[in-house]
Amino acid sequence: MRQSQLFTKTIRETPRDEKSINSRLLIKAGFVDKLTAGVYSYLPLGFKVLKKIENIIREEMNKILGQEVLLPALHSKKNWEITDRWHYKEMFKVKSREGKDFSLGWTHEEIITPLVKKFVQSYKNLPVFVYQIQDKFRDELRVKSGLLRGVEFIMKDLYSFHRDEKDLDKYYEKVKKAYFRIFERCGLKKQTFLTLASGGTFSKYSHEFQTITPAGEDEIYLCQKCKLAVNKEIIEKEKYKCPKCKSKKLEIKKAIEVGNIFKLKDKFSKPFNFKFKDKDGKEKPVLMGCYGIGLGRLMGAVVEVHYDKDGIIWPKEVAPFDCHLLALSGSKKKFERKIGKVSEKLYQDLERAGLEVLYDDRKDKTAGEKFAEADLIGIPIRIIVSEKTLKRGCVEIKKRKEEKTRLIKLNQIINYVK
Ligand code: ATP
Ligand code: MG
Numbered sequence: 001m002r003q004s005q006l007f008t009k010t011i012r013e014t015p016r017d018e019k020s021i022n023s024r025l026l027i028k029a030g031f032v033d034k035l036t037a038g039v040y041s042y043l044p045l046g047f048k049v050l051k052k053i054e055n056i057i058r059e060e061m062n063k064i065l066g067q068e069v070l071l072p073a074l075h076s077k078k079n080w081e082i083t084d085r086w087h088y089k090e091m092f093k094v095k096s097r098e099g100k101d102f103s104l105g106w107t108h109e110e111i112i113t114p115l116v117k118k119f120v121q122s123y124k125n126l127p128v129f130v131y132q133i134q135d136k137f138r139d140e141l142r143v144k145s146g147l148l149r150g151v152e153f154i155m156k157d158l159y160s161f162h163r164d165e166k167d168l169d170k171y172y173e174k175v176k177k178a179y180f181r182i183f184e185r186c187g188l189k190k191q192t193f194l195t196l197a198s199g200g201t202f203s204k205y206s207h208e209f210q211t212i213t214p215a216g217e218d219e220i221y222l223c224q225k226c227k228l229a230v231n232k233e234i235i236e237k238e239k240y241k242c243p244k245c246k247s248k249k250l251e252i253k254k255a256i257e258v259g260n261i262f263k264l265k266d267k268f269s270k271p272f273n274f275k276f277k278d279k280d281g282k283e284k285p286v287l288m289g290c291y292g293i294g295l296g297r298l299m300g301a302v303v304e305v306h307y308d309k310d311g312i313i314w315p316k317e318v319a320p321f322d323c324h325l326l327a328l329s330g331s332k333k334k335f336e337r338k339i340g341k342v343s344e345k346l347y348q349d350l351e352r353a354g355l356e357v358l359y360d361d362r363k364d365k366t367a368g369e370k371f372a373e374a375d376l377i378g379i380p381i382r383i384i385v386s387e388k389t390l391k392r393g394c395v396e397i398k399k400r401k402e403e404k405t406r407l408i409k410l411n412q413i414i415n416y417v418k
Contacts, residue, residue, distance in 0.1 A: 001044075001321070003360040006030075008043045010373050021215060022300035023146025025312050029376045031320075038143035038151030040296070045377065048320040050154070053295050054133055056185045056317060057156045060178045064171075066131040066158055071111045073135055077101035079110040083271045090138040104137035109268045109290060112159045117274040120286065123163050126276060127171065131158035133295070145217060147300030148256055158291040161269075163278060168263060168287045175291050179209055179259050186298060187315025191305055192258065193229040195220050196243065203263040205234070209293075210255035215304040218257050224249040256301045264288040312378030313401050321358040323350065323417055324379040328367045328386035335387045343385045346395070346413065353414045375400070381417060 008030040018024045018034075026032045031046030042050050058068065074094075080086040080103060092104040105111070116128055136155045143149050158175065162168040176194065183192040188211050195208045208231055210220045221235045222228075225247035234243065241248055266285040269275070275283045299318075306313040314320070327343035330336045347359045358379060360370050367386070374382050384396040394407040397416065408416050 001358055003358055004362045006044060008045070010376055018146065019144050020146040020148065020300075020304075021307060022148065022303040025303055025307055025376070026147065026300075029311060029373075029378070032147070038140060038149065038153075040147065040150065040152075045320045046299075049299055049314070049318055050295060052318045052320075053186060053298055054154075054156075057133065057182055057293060057295070060182050060185075061131050061156065061158060064129065064174050064178050066129045069130055069132050070134060071105070071108050071115070071132055073105045073137070075103045075105050075111060077103065079114065083110055083268065085110065090140065092137050092139055105134075106136050106138045107290075107292075108132070108157055109159070109264070109288075113268045113272045113274055113288070116159075116161055117272060117286075120161065120274075120276055122277045123279055126161060126163045126286065127167055128161040129158065129171070130160075131156060131291075142217070145215065145300070147296040148215065148217065148304075150294075150296055153297065154295040156293045156295065160289040160291070162287045162289075163276065163284070165265075165287060168265070168289055172261065172263060172289055175261055175289070176207065179261065179291075179293070182293065183209060183211070183258065183298075185317045186302055187318065188258070188298075188301060188305060193220065193222070193255070195229040195231050195255075196234050197231045197260070198233045198237075199263065200267075202265045202267050206260065206262040208257045209259035209261075211258050211301045211305065212253045212255045213301065213304045214254050215301075216254035216256040218255050220253050220255045221250040222253060223247055224251060256297065256304065258298050258301050259291075259293040261291040262289065264290055307378075310372070311376035314378045314380060316380050319378070319380050321356045321379050323355060323381040323383055324358045324360065324374050324377065325350070325383045326360045326367075326370050326374060326385070328370065328384060329363065330387040335390070338390060339385055339387065342390060342395075342410070346383070346385065346410075349414060350417065353418065355414075355417060383413070383417070 010030050011028045014024055015027050030043055033041045091106050094102045133156045137152050140149055140151050160171050192209055192211045195210045197206045197208045199206045219232050221230045223242035226245040228242055228244045265287050269286040274286045276286055278284050303312055325347055327339050330339050350357045378400055380400050382398045389396050394409055396405050397408050398405040
């Protein structure tokens with residue numbers, strides 16, 4: 001993409017009312033725009049990152065045989081009355097002009113359970129794994145953390161349906177692995193811990209995926225002896241002792257809950273009277289699991305972990321582009337033309353080689369301005385074409401996270417970048 005065509009611009013001033021690093025950097029670099037607290041637009045650069053994250057999640061969900069659907073965001077009251085959750089405090093409610101009650105989806109157990117019930121009668125129809133990637137709405141109170149806590153936000157929610165606990169447990173472990181692959185591909189492997197959390201009334205524990213960063217709204221407790229991570233609720237219940245090894249040596253860390261997996265068992269199948277006929281001819285309740293990841297929160301978490309004083313440093317797989325090609329203006333007309341010609345060809349060659357390139361072809365920006373914007377936007381590889389580099393038949397390459405630059409011969413560049 002040519003930067004001259006990008007309708008958005010980076011913003012010079014740091015947005016004053018933004019407290020969190022992720023929203024400051026993402027707004028400043030032109031990835032997102034804030035409509036009001038907790039409500040964001042994704043601009044072309046941010047949309048590209050969002051789609052990369054979405055595709056990583058989709059690939060990993062498909063690998064564990066999740067079937068993608070899109071459920072309504074607008075829910076009817078009766079579904080929520082069945083589970084007695086119509087008065088949930090974070091749920092937005094809306095009325096039609098004829099006075100019919102609706103709510104905006106903040107989660108989808110109440111929709112997916114009766115839906116899957118329509119297609120499952122016997123053990124032969126189980127298990128079922130269904131997921132969607134969709135907007136959720138929650139009337140959140142503390143919305144000061146940018147993309148980490150939205151009032152409207154995008155979530156991937158997967159629901160699984162099983163004959164028995166053994167099958168649920170087996171799938172639950174598969175989801176754990178898929179989640180780790182997702183966070184690894186998003187560049188958060190080192191910082192993300194599987195954390196014991198409360199399981200509600202139906203399971204002893206659920207699991208959160210907590211990414212350690214000072215920006216986190218949660219606190220996790222890392223056992224220094226057995227390395228178990230536990231959330232605040234659990235550690236309070238356990239009187240500040242590790243639930244596994246009973247050690248009291250705990251390290252407290254701030255963390256972002258990027259994902260949550262939960263064994264629901266028959267919590268929702270019961271109120272919806274969702275049963276199946278088992279092999280032995282008996283009717284039994286279907287057992288469920290649910291598994292969430294917030295896409296915006298994940299994008300915000302990536303920024304909170306990967307940035308420096310100059311801007312964002314995107315991990316490779318979620319970067320909006322693979323490389324940022326900067327054409328610097330020359331001192332004379334002759335060079336100006338040559339730089340233009342070489343950059344243009346390089347841009348096309350790189351794209352043809354399957355690389356995604358942001359091409360800074362703007363003529364009205366100084367080298368300093370281009371460098372500063374490139375650092376702010378944070379694409380992993382920067383390629384510079386200038387009078388100086390061309391005099392040596394080269395371009396200059398610099399990785400965003402390294403100081404070191406190197407000159408590469410023009411004909412070697414594609415291989416080098418790849
Ligand atoms: P929190 O305790 O942070 O409010 P939650 O327990 O309410 O999270 P879940 O209902 O389990 O979250 O939602 C699943 C996932 O959706 C979370 O792990 C998180 O990644 C994401 N998520 C939840 N609430 C928000 C929000 N307000 N904004 C962005 N992402 C969210
Ligand atoms: Mg919440």
